[in-house]
Amino acid sequence: SSELTQDPAVSVALGQTVRITCQGDSLRSYYASWYQQKPGQAPVLVIYGKNNRPSGIPDRFSGSSSGNTASLTITGAQAEDEADYYCNSRDSSGNPNVVFGGGTKLTVL
Amino acid sequence: QVQLQESGPGLVKPSETLSLTCTVSGGSISSYYWSWIRQPAGKGLEWIGRIYTSGSTNYNPSLKSRVTMSVDTSKNQFSLKLSSVTAADTAVYYCARYRGELSTYYFDYWGQGTLVTVSS
Numbered sequence: 754s755s756e757l758t759q760d761p762a763v764s765v766a767l768g769q770t771v772r773i774t775c776q777g778d779s780l781r782s783y784y785a786s787w788y789q790q791k792p793g794q795a796p797v798l799v800i801y802g803k804n805n806r807p808s809g810i811p812d813r814f815s816g817s818s819s820g821n822t823a824s825l826t827i828t829g830a831q832a833e834d835e836a837d838y839y840c841n842s843r844d845s846s847g848n849p850n851v852v853f854g855g856g857t858k859l860t861v862l
Numbered sequence: 863q864v865q866l867q868e869s870g871p872g873l874v875k876p877s878e879t880l881s882l883t884c885t886v887s888g889g890s891i892s893s894y895y896w897s898w899i900r901q902p903a904g905k906g907l908e909w910i911g912r913i914y915t916s917g918s919t920n921y922n923p924s925l926k927s928r929v930t931m932s933v934d935t936s937k938n939q940f941s942l943k944l945s946s947v948t949a950a951d952t953a954v955y956y957c958a959r960y961r962g963e964l965s966t967y968y969f970d971y972w973g974q975g976t977l978v979t980v981s982s
Contacts (some may be wrong), residue, residue, distance in 0.1 A: 786968035788907075793955055795972040796907065802966040839907055843967040851897070851909040851921045851960075851967060 755786070757840055757854035763862040765830045773825045775854045783838040785823035787816060796839060800825055818823035835861040864889040866957050866973035876904050880944040884957030884973060891915055891938045895960040897969065898931065898942045912960050913940055947980045954978075961974040
């Protein structure tokens with residue numbers, strides 16, 4: 754399968770922990786990468802690989818994986834974390850194609 | 863710091879060809895993969911394809927028949943052509959640098975995006 758599935762919307766209380774998930778067959782072979790996108794802005798890479806954060810990304814963002822599910826965890830969510838989050842991976846079919854999840858809208862209450 | 867900037871017409875007529883260029887600054891375009899990604903208003907991200915600086919390409923199967931990508935290393939630019947466009951191709955188009963290593967594949971630098979509207 755070349756699809757990645759995400760919950761359309763998730764909410765979290767300010768300062769609490771939230772997990773955003775991404776499911777797909779390709780995640781049995783490849784790590785997911787995660788992007789944060791705020792309205793009117795380009796996506797920003799927040800997690801890649803097993804659990805790597807690019808420079809400038811707060812350490813409250815972390816990634817994990819189990820079986821066909823990848824997770825992005827925000828520990829102590831802040832108001833500025835309210836955004837859309839997308840996962841991506843490589844297609845598991847053997848082709849070097851890229852797939853994105855449908856995105857999760859995170860609301861910080 | 864690597865920066866990417868998309869450029870091209872913001873309005874394209876139906877059945878014509880959409881053409882965009884991405885200029886890379888702050889680093890060399892060589893020895894990397896580069897991609898185009900688009901996002902219709904209110905919708906998710908769709909990968910269009912990737913090109914290596916050798917000119918080798920891979921395209922999204924759903925768009926493959928209409929997509930052509932090219933690279934000009936002397937100008938630190940790569941380009942997208944999408945033929946026979948329809949209103950469904952209206953979207954914000956992003957260019958991005960694509961990395962693949964150790965079972966992980968990601969886009970580490972993105973352009974700001976450019977809105978392309980298909981309309982007569």
